[in-house]
Amino acid sequence: MNTITIDADRRLRGPYTLAAALLDALVPAALQHRPDLVAGHDQEIRLAAPHLGPVVPRRERTLAERVSQAERILIPGAGRTLRAANGLAEFIRDHLAQAGPLRVVVDNLGAADPTDVELVGVLRRRVPAVLLEVVEGEARPRGGALRADYDRYRDEGFHHAMAEAGLEELRDLDHDDDPERWWTLLHRTAAALVAIECEDAARDLYEQARRVSTEPVHRATVACSIATLLVRHHDPARRDPDDALAWINEAITITSLLPDARERAFHLGFDLNAKALVEVRLGRPHAAMALVEAAIELADRHLGPGEHPIHRLVLHANKGQLLANLGRPDAALAEYALAIDADPGYPDYYLDRGNLLLKLGRLDEAEADYESAMRAGPPFPEPYYNRAEIRYARGDLDGALADLDYAIELDPGFAPAYVNRAGLLVALGRLDQARQDAERDPADPYLLCALGQVEAAEGRPEEARKAFEGALARDSRLAAAWAGLGALDFDEGAIGAAVAGLSRAIELEDTAEYRFNRAVALKAAGRAGEARLDLVRAAVLDPDDEDIKAALTA
Incomplete structure (x- = not known):
């Protein structure tokens, strides 16, 4: 060797x-x-x-x-x-x-x-x-200081190095000596501190900038940065969208007054886009949509055709996400296409579009987007995790398992993959391995739900019920847990409770599996007409499922 x-x-x-x-x-x-x-x-x-x-x-x-x-x-x-x-x-x-x-x-x-x-x-x-x-x-x-290669640190996302080198220089750099260098260094250093979850240190820098700088664009940028920090803080308990709204309005007030049309179009558009994020966190997606559209209109009117292309593609991608959430999938797909065409080498927007195509049942197109994301750069778990769902839907359990195994290999902390792998292992009858995944985090409601599936498959209904109820105590909108309880109730002969549990699951997530299972329960309750309606809907959701076809024929 x-x-x-x-x-x-x-x-x-x-x-x-x-x-x-x-x-x-x-x-x-x-x-x-x-x-x-x-x-x-x-x-x-x-x-x-x-x-x-x-x-x-x-x-x-x-x-x-x-x-x-x-x-x-x-x-x-x-x-x-x-x-x-x-x-x-x-x-x-x-x-x-x-x-x-x-x-x-x-x-x-x-x-x-x-x-x-x-x-x-x-x-x-x-x-x-x-x-x-x-x-x-x-x-x-x-010993000694880290070299000051700031462009590389910022551009490549080397946030620890940017924070370390930036803080070191800022200790000795006075604003009045070189205002632009001081500002650029402070802004980049603060952004790096946010990225490594040191938001308090970043906020200190932003407050320092507010005490020193009187440049309108800089003050607007600080206000926008604080607003973004407040809605994206790594600790959910410290997020404050109401306070963020006040900060982003301050930024917009300043950038709206910038005299140069091109400069105003970019900076104001950037702030409007940031405010859209705040509005989303406040539960106002229509207001967010209006803001993003206004930012796009500013760019189209005042920026040259090739100017700020990344700003433009971000706006179109964000508009695509909002349109998807507002139930306008065709318009969302068109926006995603604009973002992807602008930068085919950026993987994340393939992932977003693939997720929408998956929800629409367009599995071949979704799979193509996931695989484009895989090819676009170094490997990351999300496209494999999502492709596993497509493979599972097609009955390729081994392929789905291979994708989930690889997703976890890439990032052992990627919790959603353990949830899906546990459920898949239950379907494959590999219950010991499924239990290992499901017991990985007893506080995770999704893993508790997976544990309920394991317990049910091993013939321990009381333990399964305890796991499902524990999941719902942590997240009352977890459809799989309601469906699990409905299945347990059906097995115990509590048909009315089974229908109620499965109905709640369908309210939260309308799937072919839940519709089929409720149809079985409705038929057992003597409600054949309603059962057939569920089967018809299940066939729409999954037209290739042989069990659904057979039940409809019967």
């Missing part, structure tokens, strides 16, 4: 110091023997080791790579580095499977950037030890 030693101290190269050195050792050989493998992971390799860009084949440039700094308003979220770590792990695993095993001694792991710490965890979890052994070496960190 070959051995290499790498110094992971973040002060050498910043984020992905370890990853870049590891890629330096592996990519040249991979380019010789598996150029397709390198090309298949070009985004994550370029992200971690930008100096390798000239030799790494590029699949497609994203819109963000083609616009100016001022137009790069869509900053990657905190989860992007996990996607990159998974992509790098798969590249390293597949390369070493051909090139042979490797031992990596990592010096100064304790001084590594969080991106490298995360990568080491993913490598140890996902690359077999027979191929890669990562061990900790010496600890002699060099």
Whole structure:
């Protein structure tokens, strides 16, 4: 086994110091023997080791790579580095499977950037030890400040590095010495602190800016940023949409008065879009729609055809989400198409459109969008989780299970996948494994519901009822729990209670399965006419289900 030693101290190269050195050792050989493998992971390799860009084949440039700094308003979220770590792990695993095993001694792991710490965890979890052994070496960190590569930190979503380096410089930088640099650095640092869930520290910076700056655009940006913080705080108990509304109105008041039409169109449109989010949190989707449409109209009227393309695609994507929630799917699909056409390399909007297509029963199109999201960049769990639902609906239980297994492998903290996998394992009769998933978090109502399914399948109705009722105590709108109770009531001969439980489930989520089960209960109650209506509706919801066809024929 070959051995290499790498110094992971973040002060050498910043984020992905370890990853870049590891890629330096592996990519040249991979380019010789598996150029397709390198090309298949070009985004994550370029992200971690930008100096390798000239030799790494590029699949497609994203819109963000083609616009100016001022137009790069869509900053990657905190989860992007996990996607990159998974992509790098798969590249390293597949390369070493051909090139042979490797031992990596990592010096100064304790001084590594969080991106490298995360990568080491993913490598140890996902690359077999027979191929890669990562061990900790010496600890002699060099100390000093992190290099100030602010554009890279902001653009690539390296939020910890942006926060660390930004705070360090802000300690010695006075607003009056260089107002624009001070403002840009403060704004980027505060945004990074929000991304890493340090909202109190971010708020302190915003308040500092309010005490110092009198520039209208800057004050409006601070007000908008505080409003967004208040509706997106990582702790739901600290969200305050009413206070956010006051802050975003202050921002809009300022940007509405900007004298330059083009500057006003962009900044006011940005603030209107932010207010739409506040209105959504306040339960007013129609008001949110009007705001987004006003922002689009501003852009169309006052910005040039190629100006601020990312701002425009975000507006169209947000309009698509609102239209979908307002029950206008065709219009929503048209908006999603505009966003995707503007940047085919951005995966998340494929996911949003796929979810809408799935709700509409257009499974082939939804599957195509999920697979486009899979191809667009490093792997992440959501498209696999959603494709599993399509595979399950088609009766491909093994394929659905493989997708859910992979989703959990990519992110062991992705709770929804455990819920669906537990239910699928129940359907496959693998109850011990289903129980392991269902008991992962006893406070999660969805997992409690899955546990109820396990208990029912194992013939323990009292324990199943306790689990379903526990789920409803935490979330009274959980349709699967109501359906589970209805099934238990039916088995115990309480037909009226069964109909009531299944009716409540259908009110919350109208599915073919719930309609079919209520039809069975209604027939047992002597209500054959109502039962047939449920079967007719079930056939509309799932026209390929053989049990529904047989029941209708009978």
